Amino acid sequence: MASISLKKIVKQYGQQAATIPGLDLEIRDGEFMVLVGPSGCGKSTTLRMIAGLESVSDGELRIGERLVNDVAAGERNIAMVFQSYALYPHMTVFENMAFGLRVRKTPDAKVREQVEATARALGLEPLLQRKPGELSGGQRQRVALGRALVRNPDVFLFDEPLSNLDAELRTQMRAEIARLHRTQGTTSVYVTHDQVEAMTLGDRIAIMNGGRLMQVGTPAELYSAPDNTFVAQFMGSPPMNIFSGQRDGTRLRTAFFEIELPTATAAALPTELQVGLRPECLSTTGTAATLNGRVEMIECLGHEGLAYLAAGDTQLRAKLAMEQLPQTGTDAVLRFNPADLYFFDTNGERIAATSVEPAGTALETAGA
Amino acid sequence: MPDLRKYLQIAALWLLGASALLAGPASAEEIRLWHAYRGEEKAALENLLERFNATVGHNSGHTVIPLAIPFDSYADKLSAALPRGRGPDLFIFAHDRIGGWALSGNTIAAVDDFASAAILERFPQPLRDAMSFEGKLYGLPFNFKSVALIYNRDLVPEPPATAADMLALAKRHTDQARGHFGLAFEYTEPFYHGALLNAGGGAFSADGELQVDSSGAVGALHTLREWLATGALPSEPTSALVSGLFNQGRAAMVINGPWMLSEIDPTIDYGVAPLPLLDNGEPLSPWAAVEGLFLSPASKHPQAAWALVEFLTSDEAALEMATTGKQLPANSAAFSFPEVQQNPVAMAFRKQLDTAQPIPNLAEMTLLWTPLRTALQRTVKGTATPEEAARELQAGVQQDIDTLRAQQQALTNQQNTQAAPLWPWLLIPAGLIAFLLTGTRRRRIAAGLQEHRTAASFVGPAAIGMLVLVFFPLAYGLLLSFTDTTMFNEHTPLSSRWAGLDNYVAILSDWRIWNESGVRFDNFYWTLGITIAWTLVNLALTVLLGLGLALALNKPFRGRNLVRVLLILPWAIPNYITALIWKGLFHPQFGAINQFVVLLGGDPVAWFDTVTASFFTGVITNVWLGFPFMMLVILGGLQTIPSDLYEAARMEGASRWQQFRRITLPMLRPTLLPAVVMSVIWTFNMFNVIYLVSDGAPAGANDILITKAFRIGFEKYQYAYASAYSTIVLLLLLAYAIWQTRVTRMTEAAK
C-alpha cells in the first residue's frame, strides 16, 4: 500500500505542444482517486505514466517514498485493469490469473493457493479452466479484476474498466469494486467518463481538462464548491446553468432576472461576470427571487422533468417536479434562492467568498 | 434480359472448354511439315517452302503447311503423335533418335526405296551414315552442326595446328588472377567431350557395343585432365561462362559450335578453325549433330513428301539455307557457291566435318549422356581416377542397356506392335460416371444439380478443365507406374507393359544405401533422407529469419516501409532467375561469394564438390526465396496481437523474452501453422532451386525426390519408374497433409 505523488508532471509526445503541461496531484495511501474529464484530456496518459507504460517527460513521480520516473512497470508493484480487459486469449482463466505470479517465479503451490483464494472471493471458481473466449463480458471483467487482485499490489489502476458493460452489469460491478476497495483498502486510481461512477466510487475526484487539473476534492466539495465554470458544469446532471450578468452598483442584471445584491457581495464582484445556477435549484413555489423566460421545450424524465427556458439568446434548464412543469410556448415564472447563485469572472474562475445572503428583500423585475 | 445474358455467359464458358478438346482434321491435299526452327533458319525454310508450293507442289497439286513447334515440347509431341498416325507427313529432327524410333517402329519410315544413288551423292559420307541404322536409310540429312575452334584474332593471329601448340598458346594467354584464360569450353558436357572421346575410338564399337572403358576412352579422360592441369581452362564452365569470357576478351580460344556465333560481341574479331591434331597425329574429332528430314510411316502422300525432301536438299535450297538461314547445309554443293566460299567461318565448319563423327544414332546412346556427364565431373574434380570413372560408367550404362535390350527382345517376340488406341482410357471416367449414376446416388446427384443449377453450370467448365488438366494426367501417371514403360516401348499395348507393383517394390525394397565405394546416391532412402533434411532445414531457417525480420519490422523506425519493400523483393522475382543468379554467385572461380572469401583471406570453397557445401548452396537460395513469405505472414500475425496484452504483461513484470515466449509465440501459432504446411509442401517439391543451383551435385547426392523423379523420367527415359517415384512423393505429401490437419484439429479441439 502506498501513496502516489505527482509533482509538475509533464508529458510531451514528439514536437507537439505538451499533452500534459505540468500536473500536481497527491493521492493518499488507501485513497480511491477518480480521474474524470472530457475525452482526450489526458486521463489515460496520466494513469499510464503512473503505471509505467508511458515515460514521464518531466517532473517527479513517486509511489510511496520511491521516485519511480525510471522504474520499469513490472517493478512498481502496480496492477492495472484495462478497458479491453487485455486477457491472454490462449490461456485459461487460471493461467491468466497465475501469469504475474509465475513470471515472478512464485512456487507452484503458492500460485495455486493464491489464485484459488482470489477466484473464490470473486466467484470465479467454476470458470478457472475456461478460456477468455468462452466467457461473458461481465465474467471477463471479473477475471481481469482477479488478475489484478491476485498479486496483492500496492496500487490498483483502472482505465474505464466498466465502459464495455451494459448498464445493469455496470452497477453491479461498480458495487463490487467499491466492496473490494472497502475490504482491501488498496490505493486506487480510477479513470472514467461516467459521473455516477466517479461520485459513487471516489473518495476524491480529480477533474482534468486539456491536460490540466481543474479541481480535486470529495464529490460533495466539487458539487457544492466548484472552483470554476468547468467543474461547475462537469459535476451535476444536467449541468449548472451559466449565463452572463452585469453588475450596476448593487444591482445584478441578467437576461432572466434582475436582483439587488447586498453591498458586501456587490463590492466583491466585477461589473462583467458570469452567473451560475443549478437546474435543480429552481422551482415554481417558495418566496425567493423570480426569473422569467419563454418555455421552448419540455423533457419528461418520469417523476421529474426538464424545462428549457430562453430569454433572448440565453438558455436555461430547470429541473422541476412533474406537476410544476409549464406548457411549451408559454412565458414561465420560476423561483430561486439568490443564495444558490454562483459567481465567476469572465475567465470562468469562481469569485471566492461570494454568496448572496438570504435577505428576502430582492427586487424583482421582468426579464428582457 | 439478365437471364439471357447469364445463359450466354455460361454457353461461352462451355464453348471454351469444348474447343480445348477438339483438334481440326487435315485436308487431303496438304503436306504437313513440322519443325522447331526459329529466326533466320525459319525464314530460310519458309522461303524454300514458298518456292516449292509455287513450283513442284503447284504442279502436283500439293501445298506444304509448315508448323513450328516450340523446341522444348517438340520431341514429346512427335513421340506422342507419330506412332498413332496423327503426326505430320514429314518433319525435321536431330538424327540421334533414329535408332530408338526405328526399333520401336511406326515412327519414321525407311526411305531406301525413294533415295536414288544420285541424290545420295549430294551428301558427305559421315552425314549419310548418320541417317542410316542397321543397314537402312531413314531420311536425308538437311543441316549439320559440330564444334570447332573459335579464336580471338587479336590474341591468336594463327590458329594452332596441334593440341600441344593450342595448350602452349593457351597457357601464355592465361592470367588467373585477372580472370583471363587461354582456352574455354564446356568440358564436363558429354557433347564437347566427343572430340577427345572419338579420337580415342568413340563410345561404341563398330558393332554397337558400349566401350566407354576402352583404353582410348580412358585415355581421353587422362588427356582432359592434362589439359586442365595446365590451369589454362576455367573451372565449372557453363555455356554462359564460355561465351561471356570470350566476349570480354578474357578467353583467347573457345571450343564451341555455330550456335555461339550470333552471341559474339561485334567488337571481337574472331576466326574459326578446325580443331587441332593430337600429339599422335590423329585429329580431334567432335561429334556432329545432323538435322534430318524424316517421313512419317503414316503419311498419306509419301511421294509428294519425298519430292519436298528432294527439293529441300537440292543445291538451290542448300544455298538458301547457307545464306539466308546461316546454316551448314548437308548438301556439299552449298560450299562451292562463291557466296559461301567467301565466308571463312562456314568453310571452317565444313572442313571440321571431315574429321567429325556423327553422334551415334543408337538407342543406347540416349542412356549415355547423363552418366557420362557424372563421370566427367568426377574425373575433373578428382573424386575418381579416369580408370575408376570409366569402369563405373561402363558398368552402370551397360546395365541400363541390358534392361533396354531385354525389353526390346520381349517386344520383337510379340507380334502386336500396333499403337495402343487411346479410347480404352475413356472407360475409366465412363465407369466412374456409370457407377455414380446407379440407383439412389443418381437421384441424389440429380437433385443436387437441379437445386444448384446455376452454380453447377458455372463450375462445370472449370470442373471439366480440372478433369482434363489435373485428374486425367494424375490417373494416367498412376496407371503408368504399374507398367514398365520406357521411351522405347511407349506405344505398345498397355497389357504388354503391365508390371504390377514391380516399380514400387524396386524402389522401396532397395535398402542398399551403402556399398563398398560409399553411399549410393541414387538410392531412394538416401534421396528421401536428403529431401526431409532439405525441407526441415529450409523450414527452420525461413521461419527463424522471417520471425526475426517480422519482429524487427513490427516496431516503427525511420525507413521502415522502404526496408519492408526491399525485403519482399526476393519474392517478387521469378524463382528460377534468382536460382540462376545464386548459381553464378557460388561459382568457385568467378562467383562473388568465393571472391569475398578470398578477400577475407580464406581459400575459395568448391561449393558443388562436397555433399554438405552443395546442400548449403541450395538452402541459401531457397531461404532467400522463402523468407519474405514467412516474414509477411508473421508480420500479419503480429499485427493481430493487441498491444494491451503486452502492456498487461509488462505490468506483471514479464521480461521481453517472457512476453515473446508466453504471448507472441502462442498467438502466432494460428497464422504460422498454415504457412508452415504450405512451406513444407513447396519446399519438399522445390524443383527449380535444386535443379538450377546445385543440380543435385555431387553426383546426384543432393537431388530431392522430385528432381530424382525428373532425371529418371527425362534423362533415363524410364517413364514408369519415374511415375512410381512421383506417386510415392504424392503419397508422402498426402500423408503429411492428413497428419498435419489431424494434429491441428486436435490442438484446436484442445483449446
Ligand SMILES: Nc1ncnc2c1ncn2[C@@H]1O[C@H](COP(=O)(O)OP(=O)(O)OP(=O)(O)O)[C@@H](O)[C@H]1O
Ligand atoms: N502516443 C501518442 N502520441 C501522440 N499523442 C498522443 C499519444 N497518446 C495520446 N496522445 C494524445 O494525448 C491526449 C490525451 O490522451 P489520453 O488517451 O490520455 O486521453 P483520455 O483522457 O484518456 O481520453 P479518453 O477519455 O477518450 O480515453 C490526446 O489528445 C491524444 O491525442
Ligand SMILES: [Mg+2]
Ligand atoms: Mg482514455
